[in-house]
Amino acid sequence: QRVRVADVAEEGSDATNPDGSAFKPAKVFVGDRSGAVYEIDAGQVTVTGGKLTIHIGPMAGHDAVYDYVRLVTADGKETRVEAEDPATTGDKFSDREGAEGHWWLQKFDAFSKGRGLVARKNKKVPVVTTVVRVPDGSYRLFIGSFKGDQAFGMYALGATWE
Numbered sequence: 576q577r578v579r580v581a582d583v584a585e586e587g588s589d590a591t592n593p594d595g596s597a598f599k600p601a602k603v604f605v606g607d608r609s610g611a612v613y614e615i616d617a618g619q620v621t622v623t624g625g626k627l628t629i630h631i632g633p634m635a636g637h638d639a640v641y642d643y644v645r646l647v648t649a650d651g652k653e654t655r656v657e658a659e660d661p662a663t664t665g666d667k668f669s670d671r672e673g674a675e676g677h678w679w680l681q682k683f684d685a686f687s688k689g690r691g692l693v694a695r696k697n698k699k700v701p702v703v704t705t706v707v708r709v710p711d712g713s714y715r716l717f718i719g720s721f722k723g724d725q726a727f728g729m730y731a732l733g734a735t736w737e
Contacts, residue, residue: 588733589639589694590632590702593665598632598702600733605637606722607729612642612685617716620646620736622709629736631658631718632702633694637731641678642691642719644705654709658692658719665703668692678703687719696727 590598604615620627627646633639641658656662659680668680678692678700694700716736723730 587635588632589635589697590700590733592702598630598733599735600630600632600634601735603634603731603733604718604720605634605729605731606720608725609722610724611722612640613720613722614645615718615720617718617734617736620714620716622646622711622714625708625711627707627709627714627716627736629705629707629716629718629734630702631705632733633696633700634731634733636696637729638696638723638727639694639730639732640681640686640691640721641694641703641732642721643687644707645717645719646707646709646714647717648712648714654707655687656705656707657688657690658703658705659690660705662707663692663703663705666701676700686721691719691721 588598631641643657645655647653669677681693
């Protein structure tokens with residue numbers, strides 16, 4: 576069964592903003608059951624004020640993985656920030672799978688640097704926020720994630736940035 580992005584977005588998010596309100600992502604990305612990591616091409620972004628702030632949350636009914644963000648200039652220069660780096664705030668990541676109310680810092684060789692943040696479906700977690708400091712200009716935004724697998728289904732995450 577194939578889930579369209581619009582269907583997932585209508586289900587809402589399993590993440591909450593710092594004020595307790597529901598996270599409403601600008602874009603939703605849905606994987607498949609292939610069991611593979613992948614890099615989401617989130618499109619062009621414009622950085623002003625020397626930073627880009629990216630908010631990530633899981634979508635209702637789906638597990639989610641947030642591995643890293645990568646900004647690339649037109650001439651190929653890139654800046655990469657791992658999800659578990661200090662530039663990511665909003666949660667004290669758990670080292671225990673399925674910890675209620677927290678993202679899980681999972682060790683998995685296929686993730687960048689062998690670790691990534693996982694949110695289990697239907698577990699309310701805080702939005703995680705990554706601030707990438709780069710010169711003002713135009714960039715292509717990429718988000719490292721995991722598509723999903725046969726056991727847990729398609730993974731989905733939502734993102735917004737400013």
